Amino acid sequence: MEPSPQLSAVLFDLDGTLLDTAPDMIATLDQLLVEESHQPIDYEYGRAHVSNGALGLIDIAFGELEEAHRLSLRDRYLKLYENHLATLTTSFAGMDAVLEHLEQTNIQWGIVTNKPGYLTEPLLETLGLLSRCACVVSGDTLPERKPHPRPLLYAAELIGLEPASAMYVGDASRDIEAGRAAGMTTVAATYGFIMPDDDPGAWRADHYVDNPVDLINLVERYA
Known part of the structure; x- marks a missing residue:
């Protein structure tokens, strides 16, 4: 995909793209x-x-369950997780340099995640990122969630730009599907949380990066 129009913003998925939340x-x-x-x-x-x-x-930890029990365990999990959002979580190695590059070159950046807002915003606040990003669209901000394109389109509205001038980076097929449907340049973060039987090459992303710092060169191509 040719770098046109000029890049105005980079939007990130959260878990597995911007932050390594797996330890917590x-x-x-x-x-x-x-x-x-x-x-x-x-x-x-x-x-x-x-x-x-x-x-x-x-599902992977407990196997097949009655739905009521499954949802009860989910709710308990979220209660526990809420108390340990940022104990071990960090940005992926190299991501701090990416964000600094975007800020130094006046390219806005934001987050579009399926994680609910009551977890997303405290996590970003604790890590000192909430005040730096141009927008945060969480999984409960709108009725729609990724892979629906609406959260990405809403992020573009919040920043005040055309979707075609934005890049979306994510580590799951739903991220690329949403980005393509929104008309954004899509980047598959293959350094993220990729399941063993998944094939990122089948996602049809515009670009693939194996390391966050690779985003700097990619952004410069679109600047």
Whole structure:
């Protein structure tokens, strides 16, 4: 895809793209498993599924459950996680340099995530990112969630730009699907939480990056 029009903003997915939230999310899952008299999950196996959110983690940890029990465990998980949002979570290595580059070149950046706002905003605040980003669209900001394009289009509205001048970076097929439908340049973050049986090459992203710092060169191509 040719770099046109000029890039005005970069939007990021949160879990597995901007932040490595896996350590806290898997630690919380292990805490719940122990409460329920189960063994902790293999970390790398759990990490690959973090982008699927709380219910996805419940499913791989507990297997098939009656829906009421499944939702009850999800709610308990979220209560536990709320108390450990940023104990071990950090930006991915190199991401701080990416954000600094965007800010130094006057390219706005924001976040579009399926994570609910009551978890997203305190996490960003604790890490000193909330005041720096141009917008935050969480999973409960709108009735629609990714892969629907509406959250990305709403982010563009909040910043005040045309979707075609924005880039969306994510580590799941739903991110690329949403970005394509919104008319944005799409970037697959293959350094993120990719499940073993997933094939990012099938997502049809415009670009692929194996390391966050690769985004700097990519952004410069569109500047």
